[in-house]
Amino acid sequence: KAGVTQTPRYLIKTRGQQVTLSCSPISGHRSVSWYQQTPGQGLQFLFEYFSETQRNKGNFPGRFSGRQFSNSRSEMNVSTLELGDSALYLCASSPPNLMADTQYFGPGTRLTVL
């Protein structure tokens, strides 16, 4: 099976712009979660989507949003970019089980905000 794929792998944006990141989960996986990784804050949960519905959300401002499509692919959007949004954004997918699903991570999108 193909793993989780994320596009693009690298992005450079300027402050005030917006950006959209894409994630394709492993085939058959219906849950997609997003995480932000920075040297200062470590790995932080952004949100999770399951069957096109946001199931949980972390403590991030409303500039961070996401959605999931009927084929389980997910996108996250960050509007009005700030310098502090520079980070590695990781997407993870999980199989459709009920308890403590293992999350499989993609390679990430490295976002640099100038």
Next chain:
Amino acid sequence: AQSVAQPEDQVNVAEGNPLTVKCTYSVSGNPYLFWYVQYPNRGLQFLLKYITGDNLVKGSYGFEAEFNKSQTSFHLKKPSALVSDSALYFCAVSENYGGATNKLIFGTGTLLAVQP
């Protein structure tokens, strides 16, 4: 609130020696615990998880972890370290109540350096 602590920023070990990467947790209810590894410029790779059952969990690449409920610990171990094991290791706990979510709470990570 659930949390995970990795008390060591870095662990140094010689190749061939046993290694231990420490993790303690704080949860309400039964913990679902995970270990992931991250190589430079890569995503996270799943190593192993504890849900229930045997306290010693075996995972990928010869790694294992021991769940200790009384000490609220879930240390990662390997009997003989390889230089290729050098990477950043994350312990995580799942904030998962009956399938309601798959949110993972991560520790700060421990950099493992294996010297040849």
